[in-house]
Amino acid sequence: MTDTNSFxxxxxxxxxxxxxxxxxxxxxxxxxxxxxxxxxxQGAVKAMDHRSLRELNTPIILGNTYHLYLRPGVETLSAxxxxxxxxxxxxxxxxDSGGFQVFSLRxxxxxxxxxxxxxxHLDGSxxxxxxxxxVEFQRAIGSDIFxxxxxxxxxxxxxxEARTSMELTTRWAKRSRDHHLQSPFLYGHKQFQFAIxxxxxxxxxxxxxxxxxxxxxxxxxxIGGLSxxxxxxDMYAMTEASTQVMPMHKPRYLMGVGTPxxxxxxxxxxxxxxxxxxxxxxxxxxTLFTTTGRVNIKNARWKQGDEPIDMLCGxxxxxxxxxxxxxxxxxxxxxxxxMLATIQNVALYLWLVRTxxxxxxxxxxxxxxxETIEKLNAPRP
Amino acid sequence: MTDTNSFxxxxxxxxxxxxxxxxxxxxxxxxxxxxxxxxxxQGAVKAMDHRSLRELNTPIILGNTYHLYLRPGVETLSAxxxxxxxxxxxxxxxxDSGGFQVFSLRxxxxxxxxxxxxxxHLDGSxxxxxxxxxVEFQRAIGSDIFxxxxxxxxxxxxxxEARTSMELTTRWAKRSRDHHLQSPFLYGHKQFQFAIxxxxxxxxxxxxxxxxxxxxxxxxxxIGGLSxxxxxxDMYAMTEASTQVMPMHKPRYLMGVGTPxxxxxxxxxxxxxxxxxxxxxxxxxxTLFTTTGRVNIKNARWKQGDEPIDMLCGxxxxxxxxxxxxxxxxxxxxxxxxMLATIQNVALYLWLVRTxxxxxxxxxxxxxxxETIEKLNAPRP
Numbered sequence: 001m002t003d004t005n006s007f008x009x010x011x012x013x014x015x016x017x018x019x020x021x022x023x024x025x026x027x028x029x030x031x032x033x034x035x036x037x038x039x040x041x042q043g044a045v046k047a048m049d050h051r052s053l054r055e056l057n058t059p060i061i062l063g064n065t066y067h068l069y070l071r072p073g074v075e076t077l078s079a080x081x082x083x084x085x086x087x088x089x090x091x092x093x094x095x096d097s098g099g100f101q102v103f104s105l106r107x108x109x110x111x112x113x114x115x116x117x118x119x120x121h122l123d124g125s126x127x128x129x130x131x132x133x134x135v136e137f138q139r140a141i142g143s144d145i146f147x148x149x150x151x152x153x154x155x156x157x158x159x160x161e162a163r164t165s166m167e168l169t170t171r172w173a174k175r176s177r178d179h180h181l182q183s184p185f186l187y188g189h190k191q192f193q194f195a196i197x198x199x200x201x202x203x204x205x206x207x208x209x210x211x212x213x214x215x216x217x218x219x220x221x222x223i224g225g226l227s228x229x230x231x232x233x234d235m236y237a238m239t240e241a242s243t244q245v246m247p248m249h250k251p252r253y254l255m256g257v258g259t260p261x262x263x264x265x266x267x268x269x270x271x272x273x274x275x276x277x278x279x280x281x282x283x284x285x286x287t288l289f290t291t292t293g294r295v296n297i298k299n300a301r302w303k304q305g306d307e308p309i310d311m312l313c314g315x316x317x318x319x320x321x322x323x324x325x326x327x328x329x330x331x332x333x334x335x336x337x338x339m340l341a342t343i344q345n346v347a348l349y350l351w352l353v354r355t356x357x358x359x360x361x362x363x364x365x366x367x368x369x370x371e372t373i374e375k376l377n378a379p380r381p
Numbered sequence: 382m383t384d385t386n387s388f389x390x391x392x393x394x395x396x397x398x399x400x401x402x403x404x405x406x407x408x409x410x411x412x413x414x415x416x417x418x419x420x421x422x423q424g425a426v427k428a429m430d431h432r433s434l435r436e437l438n439t440p441i442i443l444g445n446t447y448h449l450y451l452r453p454g455v456e457t458l459s460a461x462x463x464x465x466x467x468x469x470x471x472x473x474x475x476x477d478s479g480g481f482q483v484f485s486l487r488x489x490x491x492x493x494x495x496x497x498x499x500x501x502h503l504d505g506s507x508x509x510x511x512x513x514x515x516v517e518f519q520r521a522i523g524s525d526i527f528x529x530x531x532x533x534x535x536x537x538x539x540x541x542e543a544r545t546s547m548e549l550t551t552r553w554a555k556r557s558r559d560h561h562l563q564s565p566f567l568y569g570h571k572q573f574q575f576a577i578x579x580x581x582x583x584x585x586x587x588x589x590x591x592x593x594x595x596x597x598x599x600x601x602x603x604i605g606g607l608s609x610x611x612x613x614x615d616m617y618a619m620t621e622a623s624t625q626v627m628p629m630h631k632p633r634y635l636m637g638v639g640t641p642x643x644x645x646x647x648x649x650x651x652x653x654x655x656x657x658x659x660x661x662x663x664x665x666x667x668t669l670f671t672t673t674g675r676v677n678i679k680n681a682r683w684k685q686g687d688e689p690i691d692m693l694c695g696x697x698x699x700x701x702x703x704x705x706x707x708x709x710x711x712x713x714x715x716x717x718x719x720m721l722a723t724i725q726n727v728a729l730y731l732w733l734v735r736t737x738x739x740x741x742x743x744x745x746x747x748x749x750x751x752e753t754i755e756k757l758n759a760p761r762p
Contacts, residue, residue, distance in 0.1 A: 044718075048717065
């Protein structure tokens with residue numbers, strides 16, 4: 001089953017569930033899906049060199065419009081020919097609009113029909129993001145995939161609050177799409193645009209929001225406003241309420257999610273794309289995801305552990321360095337500890353979605369996912 | 382001119398000065414001299430992976446007995462088969478005895494003829510280092526080259542203080558040598574031992590100390606207690622007072638020195654080996670050494686600098702990443718900034734001594750050194 005849509009090809013769907021295997025095509029390269037996108041908020045994945053990302057076959061990384069707009073700034077990025085050239089990364093980049101970051105500023109922002117006014121967390125200076133100028137900022141960044149400006153509805157929200165917020169996001173999406181379609185690419189390569197569905201934990205709002213967005217014919221669709229404090233079961237229910245009305249032949253992106261279990265379960269609900277700071281942030285706290293289970297590397301259990309960090313997930317450093325050495329680096333506050341743990345966790349996430357894809361193509365996704373969730377959730381023996 | 386001494390071969394001396402080119406032979410590999418040894422105090426060069434060190438052709442790194450003794454501890458290092466296996470580094474390692482670190486504890490130490498009693502900077506626990514047990518600790522670490530326990534004389538010191546301290550260091554050296562010669566290698570590979578000359582800023586003490594040490598027939602000789610606050614001209618004078626009485630066919634090591642200029646001037650005085658935290662520490666502060674001059678990477682000068690960090694010093698990342706991107710990483714507090722700056726500075730120091738060696742072999746060391754000092758000291762245009 002192959003679709004010839006020029007942006008997204010769907011190669012297989014799991015016979016038992018809704019899991020899909022496909023490829024997103026961009027001018028900076030193909031992205032096999034399901035995909036995990038390491039988060040490079042400020043133009044760098046924390047504690048990781050781009051070369052290590054390439055060696056792990058990372059097909060795409062994230063940037064954040066809010067952060068990059070403030071620093072290094074749109075002017076510098078334009079002068080340097082965009083984020084790809086600026087950061088020496090020649091594979092695809094997806095940029096979040098910054099809606100989520102502005103949302104988390106809380107006291108420093110003011111919403112209006114026009115957009116969101118906020119004060120920089122760096123220097124308190126005042127700025128306005130609109131549906132339209134966020135498209136322009138992403139043109140200057142030069143990302144391959146843009147996200148629209150949305151309002152990330154606070155959790156918990158009453159039904160009325162959630163609907164009001166979702167409707168604003170929907171109106172902004174329309175303005176974003178119109179502006180995107182009439183503004184030219186800046187650096188010669190094609191740039192695609194995804195909408196973001198909201199609706200808090202109300203399935204009918206999620207469904208109607210996504211249906212409206214689908215009518216605007218975006219290049220792909222994201223599910224936003226989850227992983228903000230709701231129960232995991234609510235997250236899965238909202239994901240399903242959204243994927244059920246998403247078009248088959250466009251990529252589907254669940255934003256900011258999550259644990260390896262969250263990702264496998266969302267793949268089973270038909271999601272193609274993921275990003276999350278969890279692998280990199282947990283790495284810096286000494287919490288490792290490995291193919292043989294969870295690890296707190298600071299634990300005395302690993303004091304003389306001469307086994308490698310992980311033989312299976314594909315990171316060379318994880319095959320060469322021992323658990324005991326990594327534990328020592330954390331106790332000695334060595335930056336190398338953060339570097340090696342980050343490589344391990346990113347490699348694990350990339351291994352997870354790469355293997356999920358193989359299993360979907362094999363038609364064996366569900367039993368593999370169940371077994372893998374159990375293995376990865378357990379403490380490493 | 383080749384010497385067939387099995388530990389050190391002298392290949393050339395500069396006709397104009399005292400600069401030497403040679404090779405130190407260890408069972409973990411050959412070390413071409415002059416050599417700069419990146420400092421891996423706790424078993425890791427700060428912010429740098431061992432793979433990057435290998436790619437830069439780093440022939441040897443340093444460890445520190447004081448730090449490794451406290452953490453991960455001799456017991457763990459023995460259980461793991463020594464520091465080479467523990468840290469996945471298969472090239473030579475030199476360990477400082479920890480004399481310098483104990484010296485800098487000041488309030489926490491008590492000197493005696495037996496050795497030095499001190500309290501750990503980590504948990505206040507009490508420990509005793511003696512000439513003999515420091516040899517044993519370095520056996521457990523498994524380093525290829527050991528340094529003896531010495532007393533790093535405080536600066537400034539009166540002549541009497543300097544002599545008293547130097548005499549203690551000399552008596553400890555004798556005990557160290559005796560113990561070393563009668564205690565077996567722990568992991569099968571040969572381990573060599575260097576003495577450390579002291580004598581503060583008094584040339585006659587430096588000379589007589591070194592003469593006594595030379596009489597004990599160590600594998601190599603180091604000049605200690607410099608770069609501790611004295612004038613640069615005093616440092617050069619003390620270096621010369623020492624090298625003049627050092628044997629021709631054994632390696633000479635100036636400890637803890639220094640800037641690129643310090644290193645080139647000391648090479649001209651006949652020194653073969655160097656270590657210093659300056660390249661790595663300065664890197665983390667954003668001060669770069671480059672083949673085209675000094676750089677404060679945070680400076681606005683580099684905001685839109687699309688030139689590479691350094692094309693000549695041999696670091697791939699310095700050829701691929703721009704000054705503007707590195708500046709951004711520092712302003713955004715990204716760990717990747719520390720990583721890339723560290724690679725640059727270590728690469729520069731390795732380039733410096735590698736090129737010095739070529740020029741000594743060519744017979745063109747002095748004019749090259751004069752030109753290089755001028756270029757490297759100047760701010761990058």
